[in-house]
Amino acid sequence: MKKIVSILSLLLLFANISFAIDNLASELEQNSWIRVNQAGYLPQDIKVAVFISLDPSSAQEFKVFEAATDKLLLTGEGERAAAAEWGMQSAFRFNFSSIEKEGGYYIVSNGVKSPVFKISASAYDGLADFLLEYMRQQRCGDNPYTGELCHQHDGFIVDHPTRAGERVDVRGGWHDATDYLQYTTTSATSVYHMMFAWEQTKDKSVFKDKFNAAGRLGANGIPDILDEIRWGLEWLLKMNPEDKVMFNQIADDRDHAGFRLPQNDTVDYGWGPGKGRPVYFVTGEPQGLGKHINRTTGVASTAGKFSSSFALGAQIFNEIDPQFAAVMREKSVEAYEFAVEKPGNTQTACIASPYFYEEDTYVDDVELAAATIYHYGKDEEWRKKADYWGQLEPVTPWMELGRGRHYQFYPFLNLGHYYLAISSHGATREKYLGYMKDALEHLKKRAGKDPFMYGVPFLWCSNNLVSAAITHAHLYREASGDDSYLEMEMALRDWLFGTNPWGTSMIVGFPEGGDFPMYPHSSYTVHNGDLTYGGLVDGPIERELFLERAGKSLTKPDEYAPFNNGKAVYHDDIGDYASNEPTMDGTAGLSYYFSAMEAIGKSYSKKKR
Secondary structure, three states: OOOOOOOOHHHHHHHHOHHHHHHHHHOOOHHHHEOOOOOOEEOOOEEEEHHHOOOOOOOOOOEEEOOOOEEEEEEEEEEEEOOHHHHEEEEEEOOOOOOOOOOOEEEEEEEOOOOOOOOOOOOOHHHHHHHHHHHHHHHHHHHHHOOOOOOOOOOOEEEOOOOOOEEEOOOOOOOOOOOOOOOOOHHHHHHHHHHHHHHHHOOOHOOOEEEEEOOOOOOOOHHHHHHHHHHHHHHHHOOEEOEOOOOOOOHHHHHOOOOOOHHOOOOOOOOOOOOOOEEEOOOOOOOOOOOOOOOOOHHHHHHHHHHHHHHHHHHHHOOOHHHHHHHHHHHHHHHHHHHOOOOOOOOOOOOOOOOOOOOOOHHHHHHHHHHHHHHHHOHHHHHHHHHHHOOOOOOHHHHHHHHOOOOOOOOOOOOOHHHHHHOHHHHHHHHHHHHHHHHHHHHHHHHHOOOOOOOOOOOOHHHHHHHHHHHHHHHHHHHHHOOHHHHHHHHHHOOOOOOOOOOOOOOOOOOOOOOOOOOOOOHHHHHOOOOOOEEOOOEEEEHHHHHHHHOOOOOOOOOOHOOHHHHHEEOOOOOOOOOOOOHHHHHOOHHHHHHHOOOOHHHHHHHOO
């Protein structure tokens, strides 16, 4: 995702509106801060604000006031937390869960007042659909945001033993991030997450119909999430045109040639400026067209993702478009058989620099494929197959180890475990509930006394891991009825909306009127002065990793300097591609969780009537 920062971005930064700067300026005059969830809390949530301070003598007392009347509602004592790891002298967790009445509130402690926040059953209404704003903005081929066609010459096969140089039509799909590379691994994961959201969300009314299949404004009788799902599935079919012929990637890091709009992408890959990009054939062997060679060992990580996506796609479109579903059902089984024939991982390829998606795992992908087929078909043979692969990786490695290289343990969330944890087969159900609980226990223990209950490693794209953690915790709670990890789930969710050292939301444009990224690493921001609405940014990153990857990327003084003296750093800076670049798979990964939050809110409202 590395980019070259242009002079235009500097001009944009210094000419931009002063809202965010003024807000931060007032914050920097303080030495204590109260961080809250700016999106708001559902009435029955575990509700916690976090106090951090450079003053070691801060008192633990806090008071909660009703914003409309300034009436004191609650006086409490905060729970002391570990401040030093965030470069602070004191930190407390302020629990005000007893307040359930809907309305606006603020907290006061040590002479500091928090931002006003709300408790409301509608706190997350519309968020699942808002995430789709970014997905549409990322469309390749025909981009509804720009209104322009792009990458119409894709592409030319590379690394095939007999078909290298052959033209293949792989137009469509989504750009991975601000760069225009396209990966099967992240795209298949994204479309699966959106399908899972649609299938699992009990109240389908959370998904609206405001856009047509082309992503343009105007209802077409189909919920927008299904339009986006179909856009992704049709591209995956192009990337797997026949049995055992799979493509893993379009373009490579020669793409990193500065900020430009997609229709103006004129990178020359050998077929003329903007006249076609390489399409990497899945070989199952170490791959790379230059001196940098990846560590591919097989096809199963990619084939498994094709299989699971087609299996769930067939289920969703079975009645909507039976012919489309039948094609995917057949291809799902073919892809699964190819995966078990050539087990191993397929990594992405690079040319210019030794940075690629280092996916080292594959058993979770094969498990998810078999578990999806089992869940919707109830065939015991598929349960046994899923169980075989699932036992090989009881806990997703990043959750267990607290470390990992870039996309080493991907997908970050193992949904196959969830399907087996809700199996009607008793022994299987208990086994996988145990696996899911073990993962959460690792996260909880690693969080320790962290003021934000944060036990997620600060890898590149840490917010994607947070998304995986809250989804995993919510699904475990749904499947087991065990709410032992509910406070951690709520804390990690709140982290995404400002209950973090920086006090900022990590979703661009949400909540409206809140503090969210104003300078995302995006060509749309540079060229159009616009934001990547709905996009989840990479998120905080370990300091040393930031310095290694993007240490010279900042374009302006660090406005978050007081909060960047701890174990991770974050910059709302257009140059920081390590912490402030939105990603397509991270954004799609939140689809289920926030559709579930909205459904919970709607259910609460109905009960109150």
